[in-house]
Amino acid sequence: MHLFYTPDIAPSHPQYFLNEEESKHAIRVLRLEAGAGVQLIDGRGGLYTATIKDAHPKRTILQITNVITEYNKRNHYLHVAIAPTKNLDRLEWFLEKATEIGIDEITLIICQRSERKEAKTERLNKIITAAIKQSLKAYHPVLNEPVALNRFLSQQFDGQKFIAHCDVGDMTGLKDELEKQGKYLILIGPEGDFSPVEIDAALQNGYKAITLGESRLRTETAALEACFEVNFLNR
Template sequence: MQLFYTPDIEPAHPQYFLSEEESKHAIRVLRLEVGSEVQLIDGRGGFYTAVIQDAHPKRTILQITSVTESYNKRNHYLHLAVAPTKNIERLEWFLEKATEIGIDEVSLVISQRSERKEAKVDRLNKIITAAIKQSIKAYHPVLNEPVKLPELLARPFDGQRFIAHCEPGDKLNLRGELLPHGRYLILIGPEGDFTPAEIESALQNGFKPITLGESRLRTETAALEACFEVNFLNRI
């Protein structure tokens, strides 16, 4: 399957022009020709089958032959708010793997102990795009610009809210708390964890404390574990 990401495609239009970058990849790298069948995803749930009409390396013309809306739409909505890691490659790894497993939205949250205060969202979005093509997903996760924790805590969210942290105290297990096929927002802190004051503020804003197991996990590992658990618990 030759899959291309085409966010500007319109289902009602029978033709589509691949971007110069995608055209070059299709014709120069993949050696596709007139009559070759390809698949397209728009990041909004649309999955398309098309045939090459003009194999031009800068402006390949496609004829759309079929459209599937809401392709493999997930039965829940997962929003992870994750502190950017000091080593940006670890954050990139998390975004790639979480996209492949299944995630809908990611916020990069800056807390008091965050060692990284910024991130290049454009580059990170390219990693997400490559991951949806790899895993054949028609929905492109939303990646939000970095936001300070107090601002994120104050934002409304229509769903269950959780915070994973390493401070002592009673914590819940997602298996027993997660309402099936719901909407979830989960907070994952930086390498030094959230401060006690930040945890208390999250609790006051309706977040429930959760455990992700007995091991002390890196930020990106904890975020991926939360992503996996939510997806696993929503399989039925």
């Protein structure tokens, strides 16, 4: 059954009108007709089943037949703060795969050794949207605008906070520190890693240093490894 992302729908809606872009895709590209069944996700946990009532290529009318709230809601909350990679394709790859595995929030952090100082979140959000549709996720991860690491560290977070880095020091594995069914914030640095000053600042702000294994991982690989571990440990 074809799936559409409709962030402005609500469980109380008996009908829904697809916008012009989605209507054109449904009728002209997918060639759906009146009576065809479709699914909708609102990005807030709602999964809707609907039937096409009027197959109009500019304003398709859907009749909502069933609503599931909190569809496949996970038992934890994961926020990954990652330095944008020099090659933006790698960041896009991370966002796609992390969304498929399970993530709630992503913040792009600009560090002292960052080779990329900016990233257009509009395109990155489209990557995330495509990933939730592909993997049938009813929750749309939040992607925050890039922010300097020193500013980000001062923000409040009600949960466990970790920083993964490659510097020599007292670090433990994520599996040894994670409190199950909690809220987690994990910092992943740029290709050149966090600077000693940044690591110390994070520790001073309540972050716990962790290792993601013996291998030296790329930024996007480290972030995905952290995402996988958190989801696996919470099964």
